[in-house]
Amino acid sequence: MLTEFGKIFIFLLLAIGFVGIALFAAKLIRPHRPTKEKLLIYECGENVEGSPWVKFNIRFYVVALIFLIFDVEVVLLFPWALTYQEFGFYGFLVGVIFLLILGLGMAYEWRKGDLNWDRTKPNIPELSKILTNKNVSNVKIDEQIKES
Amino acid sequence: MTLLEITIITMIRIAIIISVLLLTVSYLVYFERKISAWTQNRIGPNRVGWRGALQPFADVGKLLLKEDIIPSASNKSIHTLAPFITLVIAFSTYAVIPIGPNVTLFGYDIPLAVADVNIGILYVLALTSLGVYGITLAGWSSGSKYSLIGGIRSSAQMISYEVSMGFSIAGVVLVAGSLSPITIVESQYGWMWNAVLQPIGFITFAISAFAETNRLPFDLPEAEPELVGGYHTEYSSMKFASFFLAEYANMIIASALIVTLYLGGWQVPYIDKLGLGETLTVLIQIGSFFVKMGAVLFFFIWVRWSIPRFRYDQLMSLGWKVMFPLSLFNVVWVAVLIMLFNI
Numbered sequence: 001m002l003t004e005f006g007k008i009f010i011f012l013l014l015a016i017g018f019v020g021i022a023l024f025a026a027k028l029i030r031p032h033r034p035t036k037e038k039l040l041i042y043e044c045g046e047n048v049e050g051s052p053w054v055k056f057n058i059r060f061y062v063v064a065l066i067f068l069i070f071d072v073e074v075v076l077l078f079p080w081a082l083t084y085q086e087f088g089f090y091g092f093l094v095g096v097i098f099l100l101i102l103g104l105g106m107a108y109e110w111r112k113g114d115l116n117w118d119r120t121k122p123n124i125p126e127l128s129k130i131l132t133n134k135n136v137s138n139v140k141i142d143e144q145i146k147e148s
Numbered sequence: 149m150t151l152l153e154i155t156i157i158t159m160i161r162i163a164i165i166i167s168v169l170l171l172t173v174s175y176l177v178y179f180e181r182k183i184s185a186w187t188q189n190r191i192g193p194n195r196v197g198w199r200g201a202l203q204p205f206a207d208v209g210k211l212l213l214k215e216d217i218i219p220s221a222s223n224k225s226i227h228t229l230a231p232f233i234t235l236v237i238a239f240s241t242y243a244v245i246p247i248g249p250n251v252t253l254f255g256y257d258i259p260l261a262v263a264d265v266n267i268g269i270l271y272v273l274a275l276t277s278l279g280v281y282g283i284t285l286a287g288w289s290s291g292s293k294y295s296l297i298g299g300i301r302s303s304a305q306m307i308s309y310e311v312s313m314g315f316s317i318a319g320v321v322l323v324a325g326s327l328s329p330i331t332i333v334e335s336q337y338g339w340m341w342n343a344v345l346q347p348i349g350f351i352t353f354a355i356s357a358f359a360e361t362n363r364l365p366f367d368l369p370e371a372e373p374e375l376v377g378g379y380h381t382e383y384s385s386m387k388f389a390s391f392f393l394a395e396y397a398n399m400i401i402a403s404a405l406i407v408t409l410y411l412g413g414w415q416v417p418y419i420d421k422l423g424l425g426e427t428l429t430v431l432i433q434i435g436s437f438f439v440k441m442g443a444v445l446f447f448f449i450w451v452r453w454s455i456p457r458f459r460y461d462q463l464m465s466l467g468w469k470v471m472f473p474l475s476l477f478n479v480v481w482v483a484v485l486i487m488l489f490n491i
Binding site: 004018023030039071 | 219318381386
C-alpha cells in the first residue's frame with residue numbers, strides 16, 4: 001500500500017530528477033570558455049578588494065534569536081488550535097494565558113529596543129568642533145578623534 | 149487498487165501537475181511583462197510568436213545556451229547546490245494543494261491533489277522555511293559582497309515574516325480543526341470563507357506571503373540600485389534560470405495557499421442550490437480555483453508596479469511591530485468567534 005507520504009516521496013524524487021536533468025542538459029549544450037577576467041566576481045568593474053566575506057551587523061543575529069523563540073511558540077500553538085473545539089471554555093482560558101505570556105515576552109523585547117532596527121547612536125566626531133580649537137595640529141586632532 | 153495502479157496514477161498526476169506548474173510559471177513571466185508594459189504605457193514583448201506569446205520559450209532557450217560562469221572566488225559545490233535546493237523546494241510544495249473536490253474517473257475515486265496528507269499545512273510551512281537555505285547558501289557561496297549582503301538580508305526578512313505567517317495559519321487551523329488542506333477547504337462552505345471570518349489574518353498572511361516570495365515592495369534582497377542582483381549577482385545560465393523560475397513558482401504557491409486557506413479553495417457559494425449536473429459542478433469548482441488564483445496573481449503583479457520599495461528598517465519594524473501583534477490578535481479574535489458563535 002502506498003501511503004500519502006509515499007506519494008509525496010515520489011513527488012520529491014520526480015522534482016529532484018526534473019531539476020537535475022534540466023541543469024545537466026544545459027551543461028551538455030552550452031559553451032565553456034573561461035578566462036581569468038570572466039571568473040572574477042562582479043564589483044562594478046573594479047578590481048576585487050579584500051575578502052568577499054565581509055563583516056555584517058550583529059542585529060541580524062538578534063533577529064535570528066527572536067525568531068527562534070517565537071517560531072517555537074508557533075509550533076506549540078498548533079496542537080492547541082487543533083483540539084480547541086473539544087475543550088470549550090477551558091481550552092479558551094489556556095490559550096489566552098499562553099498568548100498573554102507570549103505577548104508579555106513580546107512587550108519585553110519591544111521595551112528593551114530589540115525590535116528597533118536603527119537603535120545604535122554612533123558618536124561621530126565633528127570636524128568643525130575640532131577645527132575651531134586653538135593650537136590646531138594633526139597629532140591633536142588625531143587624539144581628539146580617538147577620545148570621542 | 150493494487151500498488152502498481154496507485155503508483156502509476158500518482159505518477160500521472162505528478163507529471164500533469166509539474167507540467168501545468170511549469171507552463172503557468174512561464175506564462176506568468178510573460179503576463180508580468182505584458183502587465184508591466186501596460187502599466188507603464190509600453191508595448192512589451194511582441195516579437196516571438198503571436199503578440200510575443202512564445203517569448204518565455206525563447207528566454208529559456210537562450211538561458212540554456214549561455215555559458216555558465218562560476219567565479220573562482222566562490223565555493224563551487226555549494227554554488228551549484230543552492231539553485232538546485234531552491235527550485236526543488238519550490239516545486240515540491242505543490243504536492244499538497246488541492247485544486248478540486250474528489251472526482252470519479254474510470255471507476256477510480258481520485259482526489260485532485262497529489263497527496264492528501266493529514267499534516268499538509270505543516271509540510272508547506274516546513275518547505276517554505278527550507279527555502280531560506282537556498283537563498284542564504286547562494287548568497288554566502290558566491291564569494292561576492294553584494295551576494296552576501298543580499299543573502300543575509302533575505303534570510304532576516306524571511307524569518308521575520310515567517311512568524312506572523314505561522315500565527316495567521318493558526319487562526320485557520322482553529323476554524324477547521326485540522327491540518328489537512330482538503331478539510332480546510334471543506335470547512336469554508338458557502339460564504340464562510342476565512343477571509344470573511346478573519347480579515348486581519350487574511351491581510352497579515354497576504355503581506356507575509358509577499359515578503360516570503362521576495363516580491364516588491366519587499367524585494368530588498370535584490371534591490372537593484374544598491375545590491376545589483378542581490379543573492380543571484382554571480383549566477384548565470386540555467387542556474388540563474390532556476391532562481392528565476394523558483395521565484396515565480398513561489399508566487400504561484402503563495403497565491404494557491406492564499407486561495408486554499410482564506411478564499412475558500414474550490415468552493416463556489418451556493419453552487420449546489422442551482423441543481424447542475426455533478427460533472428458540471430466539479431468543472432465549475434476547478435475553474436473557480438484557477439480564477440481565484442489568477443486574481444491573486446494579478447494582485448501580486450499589480451502591487452509590484454504600484455508601490456515603491458520599503459527601506460530596510462521600515463521592513464523589519466513592519467514585520468515585528470505591526471504584523472506580529474496583529475497576527476497574535478487574530479488568533480484571539482478567531483478563538484472568541486468560535487467561543488461565541490460555535491462556527
